[in-house]
Structure formats: structure tokens, C-alpha cells
Amino acid sequence: MARLKQNLLAAVTGAWLYVLVLATMAFLVLPTLIVIPMSLSDARYLSFPPKSFSLEPFFSYFASLEWRSATGVSLLTATLTMLLATTLGTAAAYSLHVTQSRVTGVLRGLMMAPMIVPTIFIAIGLFFVYARFDLNNTIPGLVLAHTLLALPYVVINVSAGLRSYDMTQEQAACILGATRLRAFFDVTLPQIRFSVIAAAMFAFAISLDEAVVSLFISGGDSSTLTKKMFSSLRSEIDPLIAVVATLMTLLSIIMLCISIMAQRKAKRAAA
Amino acid sequence: MSQEHKLSMSIDIENLTKTYDSFAALDDVSLNIKSGEFLSLLGSSGSGKTTLLMALAGFVRPDAGSIRFAGREMVFEPPHKRDVGMMFQSYALFPHMNVFQNVAYPLKLRGFKRADIRKRVEAALATVELDHLIERGITEMSGGQRQRIALARAIVFEPRILLMDEPLSALDKRLRETMQLELRRLHERLGMTVVYVTHDQREALTMSDRIAVMSQGRIRQIDTPVNLYERPANRFIAEFVGESSCLPITLQDGQPLFQGRPVRGASVAASVKNPSLVVRPEKLQFVTADASDYNLLNGRVSDVIFQGESQLVQIDLGEGMAVAIRRPTRSSESNRLPERGEAVVLGLHLQDTLVVGDDQ
């Protein structure tokens, strides 16, 4: 009898677990999905089933100079950030990996610090410093700021790749006649490339999505997409925003897929 | 004396020292390796043999000392400028390149032309008998094949010095013994200077022109295999190279005594610390008590162990001492082995008698 009660209890708990998890899964994915139907209707309120179908928001988006400009700024910044953060971060991860000294721990902590410090604090600090050097509302200013935010993630990813890589190969390349730099590009980089790719995707996504710092340091001609979205949302809900949201979401999902594939390949290569 | 031949270079190591946090990996090591010689660095882990090899390659920067290849100072040169071949314990092949690209890599770095590279790679792979696998990927290769590819890559640019870091340790026994002989033959053919690191004394004995036995960052003795085996400088060497039992002897007026009886055929200086009689299993014989050219030992058989091609008879000499005698397995009556518990007389020929002391 006790065994039956135990089994029943387990079954009920199991059922509740399933229900809770399924509900959570729906909760998690709902917002991502909702933007797509929203962008195909010019109603201000999304209801299910959607009331009207219209491509009006898409047309308004492509017609708007401001929105197109903001998109260009964000994409350019994200690309430049990806390139800069990946290069700097990979070099830093390599340096930390091959130098084993007491200073290494401190430096690594310093690299990770932007993850811990509240972004709003970094944002106003940059705004203040940029004001002194006329870097506000410039793309270089944005790229530097986003690179700072992306750097920890790049270092983490590439460091992980380096840890599961056999450094002896670089030694072998050197004794065969390659300089350290040549050995890195010929032998090491091809083998950590999946970690580097995943890191690059991270950097791109972080830059594209970055809202808080961009709010302060971007503006005018170099407003980012996020800044424009934020200001628009503050005032009213323009269906056009749904289009922006949809495009950003599609881009995110592509980045995510590439990153997952790269990380999976990295794991397989390390095995 | 520096020598430079077409095929090989001499190596002169002088006062090499390397310390890690108060641990002396290399302790004022000096060594002259002749051009074209096959020299093994033999020792257990922590002896400094690998550190020495890495210093030759340029991966370890010594705290002090000089390394000269054919008279030219190399100790300041980075690894990529040393122009030596090297085989790593883990082979360190490049998995993202195929066999051809791996072996061709040093040639590519040296700016050889395409056709030339092709020819040399094929020749190198033919030397290790793997030319039929030239287009395969590295990950498809077995351990033994990878080892040969690593060798081909190390010699394809005809280096005059070849460094090897325990290259056979990952192979099984049979393959290892085959490769030992092959490497020996390769060395005879190609003629470069080889520095070979190993912890396996049998391997060192098989392959080397000379062996440098290392321990605690210093070279204890460097000599030909025969001399090292037959005339070890001290007890450490005697016990490290080959099997041996070292029996303590006493000195009375300059005369060595074992169990009260004089030991003939050996002269022992008074300055020798803790003199011991070196007894190797294959040098002992069963003799009668009246054998004249032998030093005699009395004991009782404690065990007879069959080991295939030979049998090991363990004999208790009393006072806590024991020796072993090794006899080849033969069926003839004259070679009957004694049984457990039997009292026996062992003879160590005067010419095989050797007394050594501790390392000073």
C-alpha cells in the first residue's frame, strides 16, 4: 500500500513537473515568436488570431531614412566590434594562456570585470569620458565601448579552446622553422577556430543588442537601432518597431545556430 | 673541438644550469657530443634529461651556460632558428593537415619549390615505408604510423642534428623493439648527430654509441654501452644499467673481504665509500668448491623462476643478502638446475669481479 502511494506521489509530481516545464518553455519562447505576426499587421494591438494582415510596417521601415540609417549604424558597429573584440580577445587569451605568472590571475580578473560591474555605471562613465574627448555620437566611440563589453566573452571562449588544445604542436611548428607568430597562424589558430568563431558570434550579438551604453553615447547620425527602438517605445508603440524586432530576432537566431555548430565542432575536435 | 661534416654537427654543452624555484633541473652540465654520434640521455623522471634536450631545442632557456653546434653559439637562438630535427613523445602531428602537408611543412617554411618538396616528401616517407599513405589524414593513422610520420617530418629537411624525446614510449613492446633497430639503421644511413632521451636502459644500450646517465640534474657517467655495463663508475650506475645485486664488502688493510673471505681480482682504493661487489645474474655460475679462477659464494636456493628464454634462480646468501643467477633455458643434463632448498656454490670469475663505491 505504501509502495502504491509512493508511486502515485511520484507520478503526480512527475506530471506537475512536466506541466511546469512545458509552461516555462512556452513562457521562454513566446516573446521571440510574437514579434513575427506583429510585424505583419498594422494594428496597434496584437490579438490572437491577428486581426489584419498588412505589409505596411515593412514598407514604412524601408521608407524611413532614420530607421535605415540606425540599422546601418548598428550593423556596422556590430561588425567592427566583432572584428576588434575577436582580434584583441584572442590575442589576450593567448597571452594569458602562455604566460603563467602571478600577474596572469590579476589580469584575467581585470578582463572579466566588465561582466560584473553594472552596465549603467560603465555607461555613464564612458559618457563622461567621451564628452571630454569628443567621442560621443561617433561610431569609433561605440565600437570601443561595445568591444569592452564583448571582450570578456571572447576571452572566456578562446581560453576554453586553448585549454583543450595541445600546445606541443606549436612547439613542433617552431622547431620545424616557424616563428611563433607563424606557428600560431599555421597550427594553433586553425585548431581553435571554432572557439574563435563562437566568440565572434557572441561579440556581434552583444554589440547589436547593446542598449544601455548606446543610449548614452550614441545619438544623432550615429544613433544605434537599440537607441531608436528604446526612444520609440518610450513614447508609443509603432508597428514599425515590430519589423525591426523581427529582423533583429532573425539575425540573432542565425548567430545562435552558427555559434552552437561551432561550439559543437570545437568539442568534437578536442575529443 | 668542433666538427662539421656534410651530414652532421658536433654539439658542445658547457656549464649548463637551469633552476626552477630552488629545484635544480640542470646542475652545471657539460658534455661534448661528437659529430654523427648517437648519444642517449638515460635517467628516471626528474633526472634532467628532458630539460637538457629541451635546452638543446631552445624551448628551455638555461640560466647560464653555452650550447654550441659545430662551434657556433646557439644558446641565445630561438627554436625556429636552430635548424634541428625533433621528435616529440606525443608526436605533435598537425591534425588539420594530411600526411603530405605535415611532412612538407618544414620544407614550405624553408622556401623549397613545389616539385622539390614533392620529391623530398616522397623520399622521406619511403625511408619510413609509409609512402603509400601520403594523401591520408592524420586522424586515420595508427600509433605506429604516426610515429613514423613524425620521424619523416623531422628528417625531411636533412637536419644535421636530430633530437628525440622518448619517441617510442607510447608503442607496445614488440613494435618498440622493431623501431629501435630501425632507428639504429636509419642513423647509420643518414649519419646525423642524434640526441635520444629515454628512461629505458635496455633501449639505450641497444641504440647508442654512447650513453650519458643522468640523475638530479647532473651527468653521472658517460661512456659506451659496453663500458657502462661492464665498468660502471659507481653503485648508482651499476644498479641503474642492467640487473645487479650489490653486496657490501669490508676493507682490511686494503684487502676487500666478503663474508670474511678475500675477494680476488678487484683492487679497491681506500677512498672508496661503501664499497660493494657488483654481481650480475648472467655472470654467476654454478661451480664446485675447488674452482680456482673464481670468487666463491655460498648460499641456498630460495626460488627458481622460469622466464621463457632464461631461468632465474634466487639464492639466499645469509645475513639478509641475496643474489640471482640467470641461466639460459636448455634441456641437456649438464645444465640441470638445482632445486629449492639446495645448498649451492656460486662462482664469479675473477675477470667478472667488480667492486664499486657510492657516487662522490
Place this chain on the structure above:
Amino acid sequence: MSAGANALNARELRGAGRRERWFLFGTGLPALLLVLLTFVLPIGWLFWLSLFDAEGQLTIENYTRLLEPIYVLTFVQTFKISIIVTLVCVLIGYPYAYFMIKGSRWLANLAMALLLVSLWTSLLVRTYAWLIILQRRGIANDLLMSLGLTDAPLSLVHNLTGTVIGMVHIMLPFMILPLFAAMKSIDPIYNQAAATFGASPSRAFRDVFLPLSLPGLAAGATLVFVITLGFYVTPALLGGGKVQMISMRIESDVSMYANWGAASSLGVVLLVATLLMLFIVKKSVGLSRRSE
């Protein structure tokens, strides 16, 4: 015996060694420079600013001002929201992470995939989506009314409720992922051992699995709490002005009042609170691990 100062080539070798070390360090130098210029410098400057008033006089009034009721209220509300969000994330996140370990392979993978999709979708996009979903004529209210749970549309957004819902959504991955990683490293052999001692599955869970998962839970909860403390975007958009978190005060102090003294001191307090929390949790988790 280490090499004496005059040993053969010792000086040149030391120099060469130093040069090589600097070269390797130099690879990481650009990144370090970036961090120094865009991170250490601004933050240092902010610390500095917080010690000066509007006339440029050295003062601690920026900090004493924080004891005034309006600021205290902001602190209280920020902490309140952080605690609520953390608790909800724990309650929802733990079963989810557990399911990702124990559930059927296919569903567990789906659970992870959806989690990642959520994480990688832009923060702004998700916040905007919640704005849509939770509005008076949005689908949340539509659903509630059609299920008969309420007659009139509930005010789900532009208030605390909406803010909490949005924040929980953003923070869930940060709770679940560390928790999942920690749970994954729990060797199933412990549960099996408990079973051989006669423990029922729920007993084994309570006595073995749960305690072993606590460090991971602590890590996730701390992460969520600390990030929520300083969060800006979601409360700003979903709070409708009724929610005032520290970050929003900082923002208004800068953009509306150009009161750098107030903004920087608030920021410093926020940073110190964050670091303190991390330190406390690290120490207590470290302690509990030592007692195991």
C-alpha cells in the same frame, strides 16, 4: 646550485628571457589598454566625481544625500524587485534545470534550445514583446478573459507586475544555465548509492541531489540578483514610471539634471553592493563546501 651572477652567459640569457616575457605579455597589451582606457579610467573618474559637489568642493554630501527618504525608497524598491525576481527564477528555474538533466532526451534538448533562443534574442526585442503581450488589449488579457479567470482586463504592464514578469523572463537563462552545469556534474552514482541504502526517490532527491546542487543554485541566484540590481532597460520600459530602480535614478540624474555627483555616488553604491553580494556568496559557498 643556481647560476651565480657571473656564470657563463647568465646576464645575456636573463636579458633574453626578459625580452621574451615582455613579447608574450605584449600580445595581450592592446586588450589591456582598451580595458584601462574604457573601463578603469571612466570608473576611476566616477569615483573621483562622487567626492565633489556642484561647486567643485571636496565633500561627502553626495553619499549622505543617499540617506534621504526618496533614495532609501529607491533602494528598497530595487532590492524588493531583485529579491522577488530571484525567488521566482529559483522556483521556476530549478525544476527546469532538473528536467534538462532527467527528462527524455528529445524534450530536454528542446528545453535547452528554447532557453538559448530566449537568451540570444535581443533584450529590447523581448522587452518590447512583453509590452505587446501584457497590454490591456494584448493576448495575455485575451487569454485570461477567454478562460474566464477574470472579467475585466488586468493591468499587467506599466507597473511592478509587468516589470517582474519581464525581468524574470530575461533572467531565467542566467539562473538555469549555471544550475544546469552544476547539476550535470553531480555524479548519478550518489543517487544510486542512496537507493541501495533504501532511500525512496524523493528521499534520495532531498538528501543527496538537492544539497549537491545548492552551490549551483547559489551561483545562479547570485548572478540573477546582482544583474537585476543594476538593470535598466526592462524596468524603464515595463515599469511605466511607477517603478523606480537605482539604475533609472542614475540615468535621470545624468540626462535630466546633469548631477554628476549624485549619479556617480549612486553608481558607486550600486557597484559596492554588487561586489559585496558576490563576496558574501563566494565565502558562504566556500565555507559550506569545506564542511562537506
